[in-house]
Amino acid sequence: MTISLAFSQVRQSAMLRGVDANLIHDLFERKQAESPLLLLSRSEIRRNYRTLSQALPRATIHYAVKANNHPTFLDELHSEGCRFEVCSAQEIDATVRAGADINSTIHSHPIKSEREFDQAVAAGIRVFVVDNIDEINKLARYQDISLKIMIRYRINTNTKAVVDLQYKFGCTTDQVSVLAEAIKQTGHEVYGLCFHIGSQCIFSENYVRAIKTASKLITKLEGSGFNIRLLDIGGGFPVEYIDPIMPIDKFCEPIAKALDNHIRPEIEIICEPGRFIAASPVTLVCSVIGKAVRDGKVWYYLDDGLYSTFSGIVYDQCQYPVITDRTGQGKLSVLAGPTCDSFDVMYDGLMIPEHSIGDKVVFPLTGAYCTVSGSEFNSLKRPDYMIID
Ligand SMILES: Cc1ncc(COP(=O)(O)O)c(C=O)c1O
Known part of the structure; x- marks a missing residue:
């Protein structure tokens, strides 16, 4: 092109x-x-938020602050009712300055230093992500606070996103139950599951496959007594830079359908777009x-x-x-x-x-x-x- x-x-x-x-x-x-x-x-920020909300009606959007943390992005999105996804203390501070309710912000970095973890907990974040036992061990630090923990898993895909985010993070699906039991031992709540296919993911079938996997994992976890409340389908929604890509409503159609077909309505769905909202x-x-x-x-x-x-x-x-x-x-x-x-x-x-x-x-x-x-x-x-x- x-x-x-x-x-x-x-x-x-x-x-x-x-x-x-x-x-x-x-x-x-x-x-x-x-x-x-x-x-x-500013109008384009709002337009992107609304377009994605319409394309994925079941998903609550948590903007991935890492994509662009300019205060205007955060202010505009906050006033649209958008929530936030953060990965550091500085990002937490930026969302607070924009007026965001910390209770609605999620921290989705699977690997946090103890210092970052402490700062996020002290700031009031309660929803976190883990993908391994060493991260779960850090939860023992928080005895008097109940944290809601999501487990990030990865799936096999035939086609990769432009920026592959399954390379560095995500447990395998057969590790999920073991990690859930380990979280339970710490006294914190196994709250949900999440995946992140990668950034600029132009193949919606990757999301569909990950959602079908989530469905099986949820059934298995619930069979073991866990009450799964949340599925986070990550970010990755693509932008047309140079090569033509599908309009976002068409791209999201199979994803929305897979959520309806495979994830029961009581389970809350969230997504974490960065690029789709911030690029244009x-x-x-x-x-x-x-x-x-x-x-x-x-x-x-x-x-x-x-x-x-x-x-x-x-x-x-x-x-x-x-x-x-x-x-x-x-x-x-x-x-x-x-x-x-x-x-x-x-x-x-x-x-x-x-x-x-x-x-x-x-x-x-x-x-x-x-x-x-x-x-x-x-x-x-x-x-x-x-x-x-
Ligand atoms: C945990 C997490 N969530 C969300 C995003 C945002 O992804 P994107 O900008 O592709 O939507 C990223 C990107 O690195 C991420 O690591």
Whole structure:
């Protein structure tokens, strides 16, 4: 698929639905406009939350704060009634600042330091995730508080998510009963089950398979006297970056059906989307700050790079569409970042028309796993957010 697109072709397209195309037009025109800049649309945050809620009517959404912890995300989502999923003390603090009720927040990191665990319990979190006996042993620290524990399991899939989250976490299904008994011994409650297929999971059959597995595990656990109250189907809901993917309502249809067919109505269902909510509300605007011709390619040096917003290319294995407003014949080009490191190259081999220093280049869908994993390498300033609606 084409990564680089002319602004004139995409100004009406869904790719730019997270930003006002007239604003982008103005930024292309105004060479002096400050950059790098992250345009953030509050209405798009709300739209994504509502769209996913409608597509999965049985699931309560807990936004995965790790995807983008900007206060505007948390404020908008909180006012929509969204709940939160956290994995650290700092994320807990951010949700509290947004006004979230700590009782509704879940902590779903399967491996927590004792310090992180203590901080989360002290803050009032009661729902946690474990996937192994050593983590369960940490529960003995909390004698006077009753915690609700979910067991995270993994399943075999024929097709993987782009970011495989079953590699690092999740017990095998035959370990679930043993872990449940161990939790019972600690005096805490075996509250539910959870899985996380992976991020940018484009195959809904993986969720269906995991839900069918949950059904069997629940029957077995209930046969042993456990009262399972919750199934957490994780995050992973995909975003259309460059390759076309199914609309989210179609993607979720088989998942919603599997929940109805296999999980009895008394069991609460939750999901933990990050990317689906966070990606499209943010659009990165960069400027060309330098230019050189090397080895037959035109190199453009932008004012944001791999060490900052484009860190998602490294850590999230993601590629963002490139939008330019220059016309003319495409030339073999490279887009590199502003640091002194040769590693700081985002796109090598793009065919784009010739650009000049000062030209703007725009990258939509840069809201998830971009800002949060970037750094200030070379002591370069991170881009500011501009709230656009
Ligand atoms: C435990 C957990 N929940 C939710 C998410 C969010 O996943 P996504 O952004 O793919 O929806 C992640 C991502 O790493 C995760 O580890």
